[in-house]
Amino acid sequence: MTFFMTSIANILIYSLDFLDSGVSLPVTLNCSSCGGAVVFASRSSASAVCPYCQSMLVRHDLDVEAIGKVAMLQQDFSPLQIGSEGHYAQKDFTLVGRIRRGWASGYWFEWAMDFGDDREAWLAEAQGSYAVNFLEKNPGTVPELGNLAIGQMVSIAGKPYQVHDRRETFCEGAEGALPYPVVQGQKAVSVDLSGSDKRFATLEYGEQGVSAYVGEFLTLPDLRMKNMRELDGW
Numbered sequence: 001m002t003f004f005m006t007s008i009a010n011i012l013i014y015s016l017d018f019l020d021s022g023v024s025l026p027v028t029l030n031c032s033s034c035g036g037a038v039v040f041a042s043r044s045s046a047s048a049v050c051p052y053c054q055s056m057l058v059r060h061d062l063d064v065e066a067i068g069k070v071a072m073l074q075q076d077f078s079p080l081q082i083g084s085e086g087h088y089a090q091k092d093f094t095l096v097g098r099i100r101r102g103w104a105s106g107y108w109f110e111w112a113m114d115f116g117d118d119r120e121a122w123l124a125e126a127q128g129s130y131a132v133n134f135l136e137k138n139p140g141t142v143p144e145l146g147n148l149a150i151g152q153m154v155s156i157a158g159k160p161y162q163v164h165d166r167r168e169t170f171c172e173g174a175e176g177a178l179p180y181p182v183v184q185g186q187k188a189v190s191v192d193l194s195g196s197d198k199r200f201a202t203l204e205y206g207e208q209g210v211s212a213y214v215g216e217f218l219t220l221p222d223l224r225m226k227n228m229r230e231l232d233g234w
């Protein structure tokens, strides 16, 4: 019960902040399924995975709703962890959650980045390569999935990109705080595009429609990462 009492205290403290500023995060709330304390890390954290019972929680102000469970992520070789910090485009960020996205021949991670604002930002990690990308709210008209071919040029927010990959993906599990809830096994088609220099874009075709993300390829040293995970044998 100790964590339960602590969380009530936290809620009271943060409730006052909410009154003052509208939104103040992180906020710790109790899982509606098991009562465990769950941290919603940032202004963009509409969801979080309960670390005790793996429930996917959706936050409505200070209420949480469980919408099912997601798989726990197994040990892996990522040098990153929740709480790793870095720096991008003159701003510091913290990794607050992640989704493991599987496809026919492998998987990659999408790390939710918290820049202390309400932007939806992700650090994609695939076999040691990294890309930062942000939700583009005004991408313009993007092609329907049936009309997309590898090599095709697509304009996203007025900039040209070339399609270089397209794959069916499904959610294999998640942890931490996320900008939106995910469902175990949830399917989407992920289309990767590249622009000039190191520019990168992804089109996500899911049940809710298409979302566009734009960003760039980077290395971990570029991002000045700190508080990395200590891996055995590294």
Ligand SMILES: [Zn+2]
Binding pocket: 031, 032, 033, 034, 035, 036, 050, 051, 052, 053, 054, 055
């Ligand atoms: Zn729980």
